[in-house]
Amino acid sequence: MPEASVPSYGAWHFGPDRWRHRTVTAATLAWFAVLTLVPVGALAKAALMGGWAPFRALAASPDARHAFILTILATAASVLLNGVFGLVLAVLLARYEFPGKAILDALLDMPFAISPVVAGFMLLLLLGPKGLLGHFFEAAGVHVVFAIPGIILATLFVSLPFVVREVVPVLKEVGLEQEEAAQTLGAGPWTTFRRVTFPAIRWGLAYGVSLTAARALGEFGAVLVVSGNIIGRTQTTTLFINQEFADFHFEGAYCAALVLALASMLLLLGMEAAKRFAKGTS
Secondary structure, three states, rough: OOOOOOOOOOOEHHHHHHHHHHHHHHEEEHHHHHHHHHHHHHHHHHHHHOHHHHHHHHOOOHHHHHHHHHHHHHHHHHHHHHHHHHHHHHHHHHHHOOHHHHHHHHHHOHHOOHHHHHHHHHHHHHHHHOOOOHHHHHHOOOOOOOOOOHHHHHHHHHOOHHHHHHHHHHHHHHHHHHHHHHHHOOHHHHHHHHHHHHHHHHHHHHHHHHHHHHHHHHHOOHHHHHHHHOOOOOOHHHHHHHHHHHOOOOOHHHHHHHHHHHHHHHHHHHHHHHHHHHHHHH
């Protein structure tokens, strides 16, 4: 029997069905553009209608500067803590068996499954002044909710799964052979991780960290609940944008939103560019 021809998707040679496949491809790309590129373009157009004057006014605003600094602080804390503990958790899930592993693996996706506003209320009930644990902190003079620690905790919660979900599949794909070979040759656990495991998972970890940062930059719901939205004190950039829009200061809201959107996009595009550059030079 003659061998069936295999369609070459990269070159768009689909044989008799080429127009159908091209139509599906074009429709998919159009759907992607409508949901992502067109809204970003509309935001950029609205933000730039007044020229650079609104951006200069935004940079000169003390409340805006404080909001951006607080957002950067919460994002940096999320990247650091979720990066480290997410990596450890990924290794545990991919390499070890322990009681409750399946439950832990399922609960890890809770930040994806529940609304950020609900997450904020959970933290409020737990760590608020009258919460299950909050009254202990209040008695010690430590304010968690309606303060910076609450904002960081809320941001940590909503960005928790990204590093784990990016690293676990890579660890499973790599397998144990190389790690076991290194240990057979006398390498200790740290040397094995540094020389064998980490090089294999570095891009998965980098993607997870990038997604964590992008998610932390744009968090709104959970932070709104736990922060109290105090202008100049506990107002992050997303809350500042909402406040500007509510006060009919549309230019400031558009400009701040564009800055956040571009920061997130540059994070992801920069990571992809770095990966392609590393592959090209290896």
